Amino acid sequence: MAPPRTPPLFxxxxxxxxxxxxxxxxxxxxxxxxxxxxxxxxxxxxxKVYVSPLPRSLNYGLLQKYWALSSNTRIGSQVDNEIRKxxxxxxxxxxxxxxxxxxxxxxxxxxxxxxxxxxxxxxKGDSFAKRVSDSREADVIFVPFFAALSAExxxxxxxxxxxxxxxxxxxxxxxxxxxxxxxxxxxxxxxxGRDHVFVLTDPVAMWHVKDEIAPAILLVVDFGGWYRLDTKxxxxxxxxxxxxxxxxxxxKDVIVPYTHLLPRLHLFENRKRPTLLYFKGAKHRHRGGLxxxxxWDLLIDEPGVIMEEGFPNATGKxxxxxxxxxxxxxxxxxxxxxxxxxxxxAVQSLCIPxxxxxxxxxxxxxxxxxxxFSVFVAVSDALKPDWLVSHLRxxxxxxxxxxxxxxxxxxxxxxxxNGHLGGVGPIPPGGAVNHIWRKVHQKLxxxxxxxxxxRRKPQxxxxxxxxHCI
Numbered sequence: 001m002a003p004p005r006t007p008p009l010f011x012x013x014x015x016x017x018x019x020x021x022x023x024x025x026x027x028x029x030x031x032x033x034x035x036x037x038x039x040x041x042x043x044x045x046x047x048k049v050y051v052s053p054l055p056r057s058l059n060y061g062l063l064q065k066y067w068a069l070s071s072n073t074r075i076g077s078q079v080d081n082e083i084r085k086x087x088x089x090x091x092x093x094x095x096x097x098x099x100x101x102x103x104x105x106x107x108x109x110x111x112x113x114x115x116x117x118x119x120x121x122x123x124k125g126d127s128f129a130k131r132v133s134d135s136r137e138a139d140v141i142f143v144p145f146f147a148a149l150s151a152e153x154x155x156x157x158x159x160x161x162x163x164x165x166x167x168x169x170x171x172x173x174x175x176x177x178x179x180x181x182x183x184x185x186x187x188x189x190x191x192x193g194r195d196h197v198f199v200l201t202d203p204v205a206m207w208h209v210k211d212e213i214a215p216a217i218l219l220v221v222d223f224g225g226w227y228r229l230d231t232k233x234x235x236x237x238x239x240x241x242x243x244x245x246x247x248x249x250x251x252k253d254v255i256v257p258y259t260h261l262l263p264r265l266h267l268f269e270n271r272k273r274p275t276l277l278y279f280k281g282a283k284h285r286h287r288g289g290l291x292x293x294x295x296w297d298l299l300i301d302e303p304g305v306i307m308e309e310g311f312p313n314a315t316g317k318x319x320x321x322x323x324x325x326x327x328x329x330x331x332x333x334x335x336x337x338x339x340x341x342x343x344x345x346a347v348q349s350l351c352i353p354x355x356x357x358x359x360x361x362x363x364x365x366x367x368x369x370x371x372x373f374s375v376f377v378a379v380s381d382a383l384k385p386d387w388l389v390s391h392l393r394x395x396x397x398x399x400x401x402x403x404x405x406x407x408x409x410x411x412x413x414x415x416x417x418n419g420h421l422g423g424v425g426p427i428p429p430g431g432a433v434n435h436i437w438r439k440v441h442q443k444l445x446x447x448x449x450x451x452x453x454x455r456r457k458p459q460x461x462x463x464x465x466x467x468h469c470i
Contacts, residue, residue, distance in 0.1 A: 046130040047441040050138035051117055052182055052196070058174060059114060059146045060093035066153055067096060074156055075311050076101045094118070095422040099149075102317065106341040107148035108259045109219065109432070110199040112416040114144050115423030116433050126429035128437040135187040139444055140217065141196045145178045148202035165208055175209045183212075191451045194252075197440065201256065203337050214247035217440060217447065219256045222361045223248050224337025250361070251446055254439045257363040257414045257432055258341035262321055264348045264415075267408040271325070276304035276392060278327035278351065280320050281342060283309050291356065291379055292333040295388075299331075302389050324349035328400060329375065329392050333357065333382075344414045347373070352403045354392065356382045364413065364435050373407040 055061070067087050072080055079100045087096070098104075098111045116124070117131050124130075132138050154162055154171035161169040182188050182196065196216040200206055203224055206213065283296050299305045306323060310316040324330055330346035332339075334357040346353045353374040362370055370376075375392070382388050415431040427433045 045441070046128055047437050047444075048132045048137060048139045049117060049129045049197075049437075050132050050135040050141050050187070051114075052141055052143045052185070052187075054144050054178065054181060056093060058150075058178060059110075059144045060096060062146045062149045062153060062174075063096040063098070064093055066099060066149065066156075069156065072101065072156055074101065074103060076103050076316075092422070094424055097421075098423065102261050102341075104149065104152045106258045106261060107152070107201040107205075109201050109256050109416060109436075110144075110146050110148060111423050112418065112427070112433055113142070113199060113219075113436065114146075115418065115420070115425065116427045117142060117144075118424050119426065123426055125426040126434070127427055128434045128441070135185070138187075139195070140440060140447075141182075141187050143178065143182055143196055143198050143216075145174075145198070145206075147175075147178075147198065147200055147205035150174050151202050151205050151207070162204075163207070172208050175206050178206075179209050179212050192454050194447055194451050194454070199256075201258070210247065215450075217443065218248065218253040219436060220248070220253060221258055221363075222255060222337050222339045224339070252443055252450070254436060254443070255361045255363045255365070256436050257344050257416075258339070259416050260344040260348045260414060261317065261341055262324065262345040262348050264411055265325055265350050267350065267405065270350055270404065273326055273328045273351075275306055275323070275327040276389065277302075277329045277331055277354065278306045278308075278323045279331035279333075280308040280310050280316065280323055281340075282311070291383070294383055295331070295333050295356065298383070298385060299388070305389065320345065321349070324351040327351050329354045331356070334360070347407055347414060348411055350404045350407055352400060352407070354388075356388075363432075364439060367435060367438070368410055368413060373403045373410065 067084055069084070071077075071084075083097065083100065098108045116127055116129060119127070121131070135141060150171050151162075154169065157170070158168065162171065165172050167173060182193070188196065193213060193216045196213075197219065198206065198213055198216050199219045201219065201221050203221070277299070279296075279299075281292075283293055296307055300307050306327070308319065308323065310319060324346055328351070330342070330349070330351035330353055332343050332346065332353045332355045338357045338360040339362070343353055343355070353370075354377060355370075355374055356377045356379060358379050362368075375395075377388065377391070381391075412428060412430050413432065413435055415428050416433065418425050418427045418431075418433075420426070
């Protein structure tokens with residue numbers, strides 16, 4: 001009998017290749033991806049940042065001005081009035097803390113971003129931003145203006161002139177100082193400001209000069225203070241406060257998180273949550289926030305639902321901690337703008353966010369998948385009687401536990417605080433500041449393309465801004 005024939009070599013090799021591909025596919029589709037806060041090697045392709053040389057009066061000097069106030073009567077300022085008693089007049093500007101008043105603290109991104117950039121390179125650790133001393137070497141130009149603090153300081157000192165372009169409006173004067181300073185630089189002339197980065201977390205920050213910085217990279221909490229009707233569609237109303245939709249875009253701008261106000265609850269600390277749905281805040285809001293009042297009336301008498309009206313003072317903070325940590329879901333309707341710091345407080349409290357806003361933009365999309373730990377509800381559905389509560393009750397315990405586990409992995413992503421006095425020091429490698437710079441880095445090719453396109457235009461030719469939609 002003839003011996004069995006050996007398969008040709010090419011058939012054997014083909015079978016091995018096919019088996020390898022099958023094993024690779026099975027392995028890759030079953031492996032759980034690393035959490036978004038995993039430690040990353042930022043030694044390669046770090047973004048190079050030049051810090052525009054603004055006077056200290058426009059950043060840390062504003063902190064000094066704030067703490068030098070004899071007192072602050074705005075809501076939530078009790079804690080800052082106590083801190084004022086402990087601050088020495090001779091204290092270094094860079095060691096001044098950011099205000100703890102919740103109304104102001106939620107806009108502290110500018111403080112932590114600048115603190116990272118001012119940290120000596122040998123101490124920066126895993127920071128994704130590398131500061132350079134020559135603007136010609138930089139990918140972007142960071143403008144170190146504490147715009148949110150400037151606006152809030154004016155509202156403390158004299159709210160009556162805040163919307164007016166007058167010399168007594170110190171915030172307006174500071175805005176003009178910033179714009180006049182950066183526009184004189186060679187870097188601005190080369191790019192038309194397209195590679196300049198402004199932090200505008202407060203919706204009213206740099207209110208009077210928004211049209212002049214529209215081409216720049218804007219770090220905003222959402223487009224609520226910008227994305228409004230064009231003048232032509234405003235029914236003849238005054239255009240003084242109208243911001244054209246062409247001035248902001250997901251292609252060039254970065255949505256950043258509010259600073260959370262509530263402390264982090266770790267997954268192992270989680271306890272029973274007897275309340276189905278919790279909300280604490282103001283019932284009456286403007287613009288898109290009108291939905292909140294309608295939801296309030298629908299839900300106020302629902303069993304298992306707690307709707308509390310309150311403000312972010314010391315008492316309100318303790319109530320929010322207790323309410324969010326004992327509730328399964330936390331309601332997040334639009335306010336004056338589509339988002340608020342309440343969303344990030346819910347994440348830190350492991351309370352599953354219920355986002356009721358058809359036009360919401362969220363930080364770090366593409367890096368963070370909010371559907372893994374949040375419930376998104378259309379406004380039309382939320383306003384149906386009994387619909388929302390029934391929908392939330394349909395989630396199984398297993399589903400809610402999975403939401404909380406996923407939430408625990410992203411809690412560090414929204415952390416700004418680095419634990420260093422004055423904010424200058426190594427930052428959390430998987431925290432908010434690094435994610436912001438990574439997002440800016442992703443946009444560099446489009447920014448460079450826009451700069452190149454602008455340079456080749458014939459002199460005197462004006463090309464209107466266009467809406468870039470995603």
